[in-house]
Amino acid sequence: MNKKASIFLVGPMGAGKTTVGKRLGETLALEFIDSDHEIELRTGVDIPYIFEKEGEPGFRRREKAVIADLTLRSGIVLATGGGSVLDPDNRQCLAGRGFVVYLHASVDQQLARTARSDNRPLLKNSANRREVLETLFSQRDPLYREIADLVLDTDERSAKALVKEIQDRLADPDS
């Protein structure tokens, strides 16, 4: 792969985009950036606060500006927000400007991995987290696949193993 190319991680909440992305950046000596974190840096507040004050549409506008900017950077590993693929312009930026890896996780695995945190507004106030995750998954799985250069199932696989597989696939795309 072109050393200057960026790697964009997409997938649902709890797929491991942040965890795998950090580790992948270290392994490949590429800067790691998380679009959710970038939104928080730019606004000076956290994501639950943005949802509270501006609703999801306000958050999506901010996310769109960040995706447009960050996908112009070369040589980065970018972990994207779980809903970033909803916007067609975001999908075009991601698909056209880097190597897109879809970290797939079953709803059971997403539930387990998001159980202990309360920083995800779409899950926080829901009585039925499974139902929310299933609905989001059915809407978004086709969108993740539409732009993915590589789809990896993350269930019961360590971040270390996933990083190794991404590294191998980048070195030899036919493997």
Ligand SMILES: Nc1ncnc2c1ncn2[C@@H]1O[C@H](COP(=O)(O)OP(=O)(O)OP(=O)(O)O)[C@@H](O)[C@H]1O
């Ligand atoms: N492959 C994995 N194996 C075991 N645990 C994992 C794995 N990937 C992530 N986790 C754990 O799952 C939780 C969620 O992971 P992470 O925050 O990386 O997901 P995310 O895809 O960035 O989610 P979000 O879209 O909400 O930002 C963390 O506690 C992390 O340690």
Ligand SMILES: O=C(O)C1=C[C@@H](O)[C@@H](O)[C@H](O)C1
């Ligand atoms: O799945 C989603 O829509 C979201 C996922 C998180 O990464 C954040 O971007 C935010 O909580 C929304």
Ligand SMILES: [Mg+2]
């Ligand atoms: Mg994350």
